[in-house]
Amino acid sequence: MDFKDKVVVITGGSQGIGRAIALSFARAKAKVIIMDINKELAEKVQDEITKEGFDAKVYKLDVSNAEETKKTIDEITAEYGKIDVLINNAGIVDTKRFVDSSEKDWDRMININLKGVFNTCSAVFPQMIARKYGKIINIASVAxxxxxxxxxxxxxxxxxxxxxxxxxxxxREGGPYGINANAICPGPTNTPMLDDFTGEKRENFLNTIPLRRFADPEDVANVALFLASDMAKHITGEITDVDGGIMLD
Ligand SMILES: NC(=O)c1ccc[n+]([C@@H]2O[C@H](COP(=O)([O-])OP(=O)(O)OC[C@H]3O[C@@H](n4cnc5c(N)ncnc54)[C@H](O)[C@@H]3O)[C@@H](O)[C@H]2O)c1
Incomplete structure (x- = not known):
């Protein structure tokens, strides 16, 4: 795939799935922009990309902060002239049971995982409407x-x-303006998010997955590449599972 001259913004690109997405788009010649709360780690990914001779830049950002997000998107747009692809990947997980969860836990979860997507999309949508072009890819979850x-x-x-x-x-709202919006629902994926998932717990879970494997981050990145490409120009509003068959049950 060739994303030459495309400007691709990825949130949470410093590790795991986001890192794989950033590397994949960079290797496909896109101008990659990583927006992540962890600047140091994001800069390591930037180094990996530039050492391979491709293009990447990092902006430190907490996606739950609407004002900061708008400011960062405006800066990126001023520097690059446009944003073609927005990939909302930043997210957190929390393994607490519902009865043990507090209002603070709820606010943190919703503010990062859901409001974060609202913040980036509302900052980018107007320019995509004006240009009658845009690809939005949201990393959701089978959960x-x-x-x-x-x-x-x-x-x-x-x-x-x-x-x-x-x-x-x-x-629905972006379609008439040439904007495709799709989501990917990964199942368990080999990233730091699954670090606690080891030994017998891991084995037992693997046995419930028809393909008997966890996803590699690249499995998710490949689908993001496809959805952002012209090969997927007639696909919108689609929620694609990348889960080894978990959703068959
Ligand atoms: N790993 C899995 O098994 C799995 C399964 C389904 C869905 N997902 C989803 O995929 C996405 C990526 O997951 P991952 O496993 O790579 O996670 P990860 O924890 O390895 O990486 C998450 C990234 O998001 C960044 N981030 C966290 N909070 C942020 C904030 N407030 N602002 C900006 N950046 C922030 C982190 O610094 C990190 O770079 C998440 O949305 C996650 O919910 C993961």
Whole structure:
């Protein structure tokens, strides 16, 4: 795939799925911009990309902060002239049971995982409408369809279900302006988010997945590349599972 001259913004690109997405788009010649709360780690990904001879830049950002997000998107737009692809990947997980969850836990989860997507999309949508072009890809989760899961609790599930709903709404409203909005629902993926998931716990869970494997971050990145490409120009409002078959149950 060739994304030459395309400006691709990725939130949470400093590790895990976001890092794989950033590397994949950079290797496809896009101008990659990573917006992440962890600047040091994001700069390591930037180094990896530039050492390979590709293009990347980092902006430190907490996506839950609307004002900061708008300011950062405006800066990027001023520097690059446009944003072609927005990939909302930044997210947190929390394994607390619902009965142990507080209002503070709820606010944190919703503010990062759901409001974060609102913040970036509302900052980028007007320019995409004006240009009659844009690709929005939101990284949700199978937890948003199943009401949680192996590590996703109810709060996480609610945030990701919200992302799925917002994606469909963005697809409806953006469609007449040439904007495609799609979501990807990964199942368990080999990233630091799954670091606690080891030993027998991991084995037992693997046995419930038809393909008997966790996703690699690149499995998710490949679908993001496809959805952002012209090959997927007639796909919008689609929620694609990358889950080894978990959703068959
Ligand atoms: N790993 C999995 O099994 C899995 C499964 C389903 C969905 N997902 C989703 O995929 C996405 C990426 O997950 P991952 O496993 O790579 O996670 P991760 O924890 O490895 O990486 C998350 C990234 O988001 C960044 N981030 C966190 N809070 C932020 C904030 N407030 N502002 C900006 N950046 C912030 C982190 O610094 C990090 O770079 C998340 O949305 C997650 O919910 C992951």
């Amino acid at each position: 948003g369809k199943r009401g949680g899961g192996i590590f996703g609790n109810t709060l996480y599930a609610a945030s990701k279900a919200g992302v799925i709903g917002m994606t469909k709404g963005l697809a």
